[in-house]
Amino acid sequence: MEPFIHPQELAFDIDGVVADTMATFLRLARERYGLSHLSKEDLVSFDLQSCLKLDPEIINDLICTTLDDANTLELKPLDGAAHVLSHLARRGPLRFVTARIWPESIVQWLQNLLPRVPQGFIEVSATGSPDAKLAILRQFGVRYFVEDRLETCELLANEGLHPIVFDQPWNRKGNGCPFPRVKSWHEIQRWVLPLEDDMR
Ligand SMILES: [Mg+2]
Structure with a gap:
């Protein structure tokens, strides 16, 4: 049984998590x-x-x-991302933290991906560096972060946050990765929206 995560305690990386x-x-x-x-x-x-x-x-x-x-x-989203994020936005603002330097085009992409989500509910912080994500997540009051870069997961975990690894070929190395791992947005949905209809 997965733990239930309150949507307000959760934020997402974008590249490799929402965007393919x-x-x-x-x-x-x-x-x-x-x-x-x-x-x-x-x-x-x-x-x-x-x-x-x-x-x-x-x-x-x-x-x-x-x-x-x-x-x-022109980025393609990962399967199920738009569906789950659209549902999550009914509970409050969506929070994204990216190491990109310039946020404008990825914000536009998210708005295109989520046309029914009010623009004010798509909050994006572009830190310019993976290590700077910690301070932003703390500022957001976020405890859980879905991320595909293991080094960032390690840094966040060392500071008391709860990283969730979004499974990708580049984060499978090493043995005994200590963090919870999700292989799809379907699995994320089970953690954060367990009562919603299954996606098809
Ligand atoms: Mg990423």
Whole structure:
């Protein structure tokens, strides 16, 4: 039985949790460099330099292009994200904390993804650095944070917060990850909206 988490105590990372950002990275790797053999399963570390045998300049170009405004607005959401977030917004504002530097395009993307959620209920903090997420989460009064970067989860846990790992190929390394792990938005729904209808 999963613990029930009050929606007001919960916040979300965006890239790799709400947005399928690495799908865009892989598409651009294909289109710009003909790297059609790469798949998400090749991304076994958040440090792309360590898991992809590519020129660092190519990786930097792909990351920058993935995060630019045009490609941000074209991001695909992860399955079920819009459904669960729309339901959660009935209980109060949605809170997102991203390490992106510029929030404008990802805020626009979230508003497009969640057209029925009032814009004032989509709160986004762009910290510019993963380590700066802690202070923002404390400011929000948030105890639970859904995140796909293990190092950030560790930092938050060391400071008394409760990270929830959103399962991705790049956060499966190591053994005995001590944090709860969700594999889908369906599982998140069971933690935060246990009484809602199942998603289909
Ligand atoms: Mg992320």
